[in-house]
Amino acid sequence: MALNPSDTALWPAPHASGAVDATVHVPGSKSVTNRALVLSALASEPGWLRRPLRSRDTLLMADALRAMGVGIEEGVGPNGTGETWRVLPAGLRGPATIDVGNAGTVMRFLPPVAALADGEIRFDGDPRSYERPLSGVIDALRVLGARIDDDGRGALPLTVHGGGALDGGPVEVDASTSSQFVSALLLSGPRFNQGVEIRHIGATLPSVPHIRMTVDMLRGVGAQVDTPESGGEPNVWRVTPGALLGRDLTVEPDLSNAQPFLAAALVTGGKVLVPDWPTRTTQPGDRLREIFTEMGGSCQLTDYGLEFTGSGAIHGIDVDLSDVGELTPGIAAVAALADSPSTLRGVAHLRLHETDRLAALTKEINELGGDVTETADGLHIRPRALHGGVFHTYEDHRMATAGAVIGLAVEGVQIENVATTAKTLPDFPDLWTGMLGSDGA
Known part of the structure; x- marks a missing residue:
């Protein structure tokens, strides 16, 4: 893959000044x-x-x-x-x-x-x-x-x-x-x-x-x-x-597109409510409840929706994502901020998605000071102190939202071409800043 993105149209990823507490209406799947x-x-x-x-x-x-x-x-x-x-x-x-x-x-x-x-x-x-x-x-x-x-x-x-x-x-x-x-x-x-x-x-x-x-x-x-x-x-x-x-x-809310908002609760030790989360669904994104709980959060599914709460701690994870590969960028972003290493397995096919997601995640997280290595079928992530910089998206919507998650905890992250999120999540910048509005970010 040719990793040769442009630095144009940089979006300063908002930095969270405290725990988020928000209701986010996620658009349809x-x-x-x-x-x-x-x-x-x-x-x-x-x-x-x-x-x-x-x-x-x-x-x-x-x-x-x-x-x-x-x-x-x-x-x-x-x-x-x-x-x-x-x-x-x-x-x-x-x-x-x-x-x-x-x-x-x-x-x-x-x-x-x-x-x-x-x-x-x-x-x-x-x-x-x-x-x-x-x-x-x-x-x-x-x-x-x-x-x-x-x-x-x-x-x-x-x-x-x-x-x-x-x-x-x-x-x-x-x-x-x-x-x-x-x-x-x-x-x-x-x-x-x-x-x-x-x-x-x-x-x-x-x-x-x-x-x-x-x-x-x-x-x-x-x-x-x-x-x-x-x-x-x-x-x-x-x-x-x-x-x-x-x-x-x-049409149900897009549960995979709920990922960055749930990740925000995990990263900031806050709480996010996603209305209309289905009690029964075939959407792969429903597995976020299990994965993010293992990484340090807790969730409750009510008649109104899903309430997800971060504990203030983020734990590494060893997980097979072969059934839910689209969740990999967001999980990698959270794992880069965890208190222990993570191994994401079963996702060699991501090299053929909107971009080569494994190469892109490795390059972009490492350029912010991270320690990510590609494996035959995934990523190994060793958390390190990260710093600001440009996070390139390669016209990949999930790369853009992954960069925004890191930006919550790391000052000075700028997302190149955040508009690529319009592929599946229209108005993401507005949804993101709206979620953060209550914490003064």
Whole structure:
């Protein structure tokens, strides 16, 4: 990876002068919003998304579906109860050009949808999107009957020549680099003529909770899905062909995006309340309750939401994050401020995310005086006294929020391009300074 960021647009990360005590309303889940958009677009009747996340990644998904003929009407719910999107399925069609930005869900979930369209659908995106693995989806779609031009790259840019339908059937996929390869085929699978049987043949499978989320949402719109957890074969998922129902879905808060705010309570020995934290969820971010409790906090889940309290001490942790890799940057930031070393394991696949997150975290924390070393599948973090400096983001939203967490405890941290948080967490700077308003930071 070329670690060559620009020092432009520096944001002084606020330093906490005391314990935070705040209620933070976290916007809706990106993972749920984008899956719901795809399922609603493929349904046989209109559906509703209430309190969807409005961010770069979700707007890219909505615009992409509109380009293929789907109607998405934006409005406000009854009595001003938040934004509501009405999704009106239509015959998918081209020609169209899709901008995926650097959104993994858009670049991976939509080529199977495009294969069902009548016409040519071209996919392009940010320069980094060309480096992110896509061959698992491309190769699988070809086996299932799709025609795709990618000049042999196994990556963007590419063109899907939609034929209005897809045969489907059995296919082998190596999803070692991204569970989104499995989710992408599952989401469109009910619309394939023979459904789909996906057999994962790789040595590892990261982010399994995201596949469980996909399955749960498919079942919620009437799809029949057989999984390893429901008594099926290991590493095999089957979706029966059939119509999908329109659904009225209220999107949960994005629990992974709650991470920096919970971390603030841990780092400052304060308290943060996140309203509407679900009592049952497939979101991987729910594991923060367990991880941050082990690192020194305590939490209580009430009818109103999650109340998380820091003890004033931060402990190191030895943890396998293979199922929740997206939490790694925030955990690394907290671990750099702990009273003992930490080892974060099971996240080699993060080298292929928005940036090479392992290299980026190592470089940026060490440049603030830290002691982080990369391992084959993660990071080893030995806490040291940190100092101020520029924390680069590499256009990665979770790098930006990780730097902000460190800034709470370390004066003089400046975040390069904090605006990249708009990818999944709009208005993060305002939410962050609002959380700190009560402590005079």
